[in-house]
Amino acid sequence: MSQISKNDITQLDEASQAELLKFVESENAKAKLQSSIHLFTDLCFKKCVPSITTGSVSQAESTCMQLANCVDRFLDTNIFVVNKISQSMQK
């Protein structure tokens, strides 16, 4: 893997620099999504897979994990907690 020095970057023309900036921003956004997916998978695996009996996800487990259930309920919980805390902070 070749090393990029600061010197190389400053030698880039403005158009390339702008393109790189956009690239970094878009990869950053993608990375945040990935991070959320890791969090949800961790949570939902713990909630929906009580024990390991087989090597594949059963229908019931899949339904539990599907957004309609596990992730949505987590997001609902999150919103609920945010509201509750902001209410108690207003008192």
Added chain:
Amino acid sequence: MAFSLFGGSDKKDTGAVTLSGESSNANSIKENLQAQILQEIALSNATELISKISNNCYEKCILTPGSSLSAADTACLDQCSEKYIQAWNIISRRYLARVQSDSKGLA
């Protein structure tokens, strides 16, 4: 394992970077940098996944730690890892679809 899941780039190195500052070099610098960024993101994703799988499967499979991993232990770990990755795929697909449809609704 399908590390391409994480968007890892298999772009070949576009060659040595010289300091001459020509515009063809700007392209190669830019591509090198982009490839480096993608590789680091892919690595960080893989590391995160390994960590999550290790924690979850240790919890579910190794109920009483012995002096080594038994055959039952490794069979369970095998199944557990596969299952976790399947779960990751399921959730990833649905979550990304949801994010896309949400943002379209807001547009």
